[in-house]
Amino acid sequence: MENYESQAYQQPTNDNGNYMVSKLPNTTGSLVLGILSIICCCSGVIGLVLGIIGLMLANKDIKLYQTNPRQYTGIETTNTARILNIIGLVISALSLIYSIYSIMAVGGWNAYYETIQESIRQAQAAQQ
Template identity: 55%
Template sequence: MEQSNFNNFETGQKLPNATAVLILGILSIITCCCYGVLGLILGIVALFLANKDKALYAINPQAYTNYSNLNIGRILAIIGIVLNVVYLILTVWMIMTFGLEGMQDPQAVQEKMREIMGQ
């Protein structure tokens, strides 16, 4: 009888970091406009935790119930990382092209963009 109760408890376990991975994945997408740095960090942490839980799930898949949350969070983290890398590259390009002072003046940025697009 005790073995049966233990197994029933075990089948209802949740992966320890699945909710955290989901939240971090969402936050990595939301914060992609913070120059790509904050969201990139959140996405990498989410992927690290997801891989850790995925390995735990691979050992005993029947014991855990919230693998879908982990998988969705992992996908969101990957999307967040890609968005943040693109935004970071765009920010670096703009700083290299216009300079920090030049980015303060929107009209100068528009004129420079017209020059670049016209070529």
């Protein structure tokens, strides 16, 4: 059985013998998810999910870049995407915590629902 770990890793090269440089594969996706997590941060859960997925993709690209920095470009964009995802995660988490606190301050889910129903009734009465 051959020992694959002892063999030198062969870099993909072009005809000139130079390394083929490519863009990191998940940069655009993680950047878009970071932006969407900031946009959807007021919903709490949606922003959290988008931020977590985007952060995982960005971290995957950073690890890929660290294994072979000469083969990949776009690490700056990946770092930006990572920062956007972290910001979206923090804001979404704070929004979710505030929403839970607001519901508990009113008296629980049933009291919160009754407050919303009362507001709707008052709005309908004001329109008549």
